[in-house]
Amino acid sequence: MATLIHRPEYAGYDFGPEHPFTPSRLGMLLDLLRSLGCQVDPIAPPAATREEILSVHAEDYVAMVEALDRGDATAAEGEPFGLGTPDNPIFPGMDQAARWLVGGTLHGARLLLDGSERRVLQLGGGLHHAQRDRAEGFCLYNDLAVAIQALVDRGLRVAYLDIDLHHGDGVQNLFYNHDQVLTISLHESGHYLYPGTGHIQETGSPRAPGTAVNIPLEPFTGAEDYLEAFEAVVPKALAWFKPQVLVVQAGADAHFSDPLGDLALTTQTFETLFRRILELAETHAEDRLLLTLGGGYEAQVVARVWTILYHTVMDLPLPQDLPAGWAARWEATLGPEVGPHLHDPDPAFPPLSGREARTRRNRDIVARLLDTLASTWF
């Protein structure tokens, strides 16, 4: 079982109708869960305060988000802070909307801290690109980092695992010098994809050696290679670091159909990953787990992946079929191509060419990563 966190105000984090990070992703998810008969009854925490945002963000950056929110600054003034760009457009209420998301993830951390919960699922958030002093990649405030900061401030060792398609650069950068935070990110290699970082050589600063771990994967990497790399690195990293809590960004954009990148996971791969994450939290992180959502831009996929996440963390059996009414209600967003089942068809796509060379390159990357980390870990 898990405690759920969500509030309707999350829908206010909206960069406009043309932007891929649309809140309708959450609307589709909640509607799908309820149509499947799930009793979705989340806790609705307060927004993060200014002081809580400042635990990881620079004051001049926060002041600029606030000024733009009120209409007291120009787009030109926002630009040095990554605001008003095509990725991070300015919208009224942006400061407050981002604070709701941070408040939710932070509240999840507090439930783990006071011992009242072991497993929390925040149905939102996961804004892993936000940097200390600028907006990046659809992310204004870094809810994950604020939650992690609250956990380390109370003396906990925190492991952060990021399975989003993109490198979790904001969280990594914010804790690169911090020896009580381990960050692990699996992503499509920065040689091909935004944000261009997350290489194996990024292993933490001299003050925190071995506490940043990156598994950059080749484009079109599928389930087998992905899970092999995951198993070769993640359990070892956790066994070495001995965290007391695991924080997970569970983006859905590593799915093969996602328009923003080229990893090739299926819904079945995500189910395997989610089940494995629960086991790892139990065996390596004192059974404390906080999960957020994240990226994911193919409408007919993200709600299905996160429905699988929900059922997995709630210990519920996975439904086979999608409810008939759901796809019809969201047809304008989902398109007409939604299949009848929660999982992808198996096989989901024809074999991808270049498989052997890709597997070789992925194995080589993992071997070099473990070699780099060997001096600190073993």
Ligand SMILES: [Zn+2]
């Ligand atoms: Zn992403």
